[in-house]
Amino acid sequence: MAGDFGPLTKGVFPTILFETHADEMAQPFWDAAKDDRLVCQHCTGCGTFRMPPSPFCFKCQSRDHDFRELPGTGTIYSFTVVRHPLHPDLIDCCPYVSGVVELDGTQGAGARMLVNIIDVDPDTVKIGDRVEIVFEHVNDEMSTPRFRPITS
Template sequence: MATATALPSDYVQITTNPVTEPFWTAAREGRLVAPKCSACGHFRLPPTPYCPECQSTDVDWVELSGAATVYSFAVVHGFPGLPDVTLVPVVVDLPDAPGARLVSNIVDVDPEDVEIGQALTVDFHPITDGWMLPVFRLAPDEN
């Protein structure tokens, strides 16, 4: 079985705006952050211009530990132009940001070893233009 990987760096491009740039700037620095409403405390990912709970535009960016758990995942064998790539896209729960979920990839794992509820830890994969993409690995106690 092939080991799950991230897409090659030149296949991933991002566009930032004032709402998302703090997330990407932190990732470039090797930190995982989430926006938290300053008014009601609701976490929101992906970042939005206003809180979906109270509509406030006030936000604090909270640094997270990088711990996560698998909420859902898929296994993708092949990608256009990269038939030998195996990807494990994942939706993760972030215990430091209750209610927030992030879509990413699990890397360096046999896809058959991935399970719902499994503990993960964040890592960062280089992509175009010097940006870093948050990806996840099995937590050390899961290996």
């Protein structure tokens, strides 16, 4: 029984928000996601990438920024395997991997995303594994980003 979460797939945390509720800082990310593109806020003052977006650069305090498109690939920086559901109706998606992915194209400076990593064996996934982004197009506004192993 899947409760209010719809059909569940083992290893895939379901989309539970159907609107982005994005502010002006985050809207460019969600706009690009609709087109299967990953963009990251970039400080035009010092070049630091920021994920999630923020009004000020944490390094130089500049407000000036743009959004740069990234290749959508990265490396698992850290992860955990979730074996206990956050809600009883989520049991059928467990176990799933929740990880921090360091994003390629951010100068190795540590722009990272906290995401569900899918299509991996929770018993063998490891830090340093190479992954790529994949978007689930939920509706006209919302596309949920996840990462999966690079297979080729």
